[in-house]
Amino acid sequence: MRDPFDFTSTYVHLGLGSRAIPVADFEWSPEFLERYERLAAADGEEGRMVCLIRQAATWDTWERHPAGEELVAQLTGESVLIREVDGGAERVELHASMATINPKGVWHTADVVEPGWVLFVTPGLGTEHKPR
Numbered sequence: 001m002r003d004p005f006d007f008t009s010t011y012v013h014l015g016l017g018s019r020a021i022p023v024a025d026f027e028w029s030p031e032f033l034e035r036y037e038r039l040a041a042a043d044g045e046e047g048r049m050v051c052l053i054r055q056a057a058t059w060d061t062w063e064r065h066p067a068g069e070e071l072v073a074q075l076t077g078e079s080v081l082i083r084e085v086d087g088g089a090e091r092v093e094l095h096a097s098m099a100t101i102n103p104k105g106v107w108h109t110a111d112v113v114e115p116g117w118v119l120f121v122t123p124g125l126g127t128e129h130k131p132r
Helices: 030-046
Strands: 011-015 019-023 048-055 061-064 070-074 078-085 088-094 098-102 108-114 116-122 128-131
Touching: 011 030, 019 030, 030 048, 070 078, 078 098, 078 116, 088 098
Parallel strands: none
Antiparallel strands: 011 019, 011 048, 048 116, 061 108, 061 128, 070 098, 070 116, 078 088, 078 108
């Protein structure tokens, strides 16, 4: 796909061989995530999903990425990323233009202080979710 696309609904899978594969009409449903994992399976733990998400509300789930580290870049707005580390909560304040890296396998969630846009570069393979 060489034509421009809406990055808020079409995410991009980065795969082996420096491939960039648009994934149109992305949705956060178990069925769609299963299809995405099948698409990305050949890239193993090296594959990454890149997405631009408008965060308007505090997350109602926790997630973790057993396949690797995740880049979180707060482009606009403000949030507090919360990581479950050594039985406690590690809080990371993110303001516009700030970024952090979630360690491999660490449960995390976010409180939105001011709605904004966040760019994620995520190891999509095996991502897990649980209720907050």
